[in-house]
Amino acid sequence: MSRPEQKKKLAIYTATGCRACEQGILDLNYEVNELGRFADPVFWPYVLGTPWEALSEGKVDVALFAGTIRTEADRQAALKLRESSELLVAVGACAAFGGLPGLANLADATEAKAGETTGSSSADGEGKPTLPRAEPQGLCLSQVVAVDYVVPGCPPTQNLLWAAVLALVCRGESPARLSYAAGRLPEAVAEAIAAGVLPRRGTTFAGEKAVCGSCSRIKEEKKFGICKRPYQEYQETGRCLLEQGLICQGVATQEGCGGICTGVGVPCRGCFGKAPAIFDPGAKMVGAISSTFDSKDAKEIAALVENFVDLAGTFYRYSLPSQCSLLATPDKG
């Protein structure tokens, strides 16, 4: 048992999001007890009901921030946590890239304004709580404040989340713990941790290649003859899902998950954001799918394209506010 003064102070918070990332921390099973030995969760409203005042008692070492910045309250929370913590970590696709709530940015700006007027930031006369005022756009954490580390995923996979928590919270703890963390991270990050230093600021706790790199499916010749959606029946032959006509976004998505979805026949949805070498995930997916259309006839191709629905919502499902190059991104602050 380590002495209380050696414990790292930990803050965990979710802005606009489903809280599956916080649930993910609880889902670390036995390790979550372990977490209590070397970290002191001084601020965790979801689990401990901590009030915001708790943050005023000295600086927090590591703050894990999940969720999209969608309301005025979210922005205040991000600013407050940035101010009061040493390391701010964006956990989950929402905080890292904008996530599903960020898809609201596809709607017309005038619609967002209409929503803005209905909300008010104070409670009304009868003491009923009202919704906080909506921001004009959903944003990822790094579009509002400086972010030190990013742990992507929806929610981040257990291994990765635990490895990241170990690496950042458990600095200077036992070598066994560190090697556990290092084994699950990209080489450069792992080397830094093994050497006892923090990885470079801005590091994303994910792989360097695309999901296809760690996907176990058999890749043969790609011919896209029909567009299927995941609920439609298909033959489980162990072949690449994209080759079978399912929109699998593994080609455009950053590795790190270990291909767990594609391994059980579920097409990749892109929750790790785009791979570093890719300019725009939507354009990459259009290229990956359409250049292998199994037709030379313009009419047939047009008919095939008719089958595709909601391209923007599919290709930028988790990353619209930050990684879609056709959408103007607002300045910080």
Place this chain on the structure above:
Amino acid sequence: MSEFEPKIIAFLCNWCTYVAADAAGVSRFVQKPNVRAIRVNCSGMVDPSYIVKAFASGADGVLVGGCWPGDCHYISGNIKAMRRAPLLKKLLGEMGVEDLRFRLKWIAASEPSQYAKTINEMTEEIRKLGPFSRKKKSATRSVA
């Protein structure tokens, strides 16, 4: 002098459309000066990312020019371009890029007048649409 001058990026295939563009100049066809030509080996190498990047970097229109189907120097490169265009158009439409802003045209080396006509038409049509702004979201997105 305040009239809007559209910026058009043209990806021209080395074997057909680029030769046509060259010949259009030599033949002294009147052309709008709004096109920035980029010579590529084949229309089939124009990745959708290039087109998206052009729009993201401030282009008001993008033209991809290739050989007529069957005439490709690399046998089927232009067919690849043809396959990509409809799906890319759909994505661009959802992101608020109007249909007229992106075009795929077959212009053979022997058709310089066709090249001049295409860019003159395109410039005027985009001028009517106005500048492309990434912030402008149109309601063209359909959810099925």
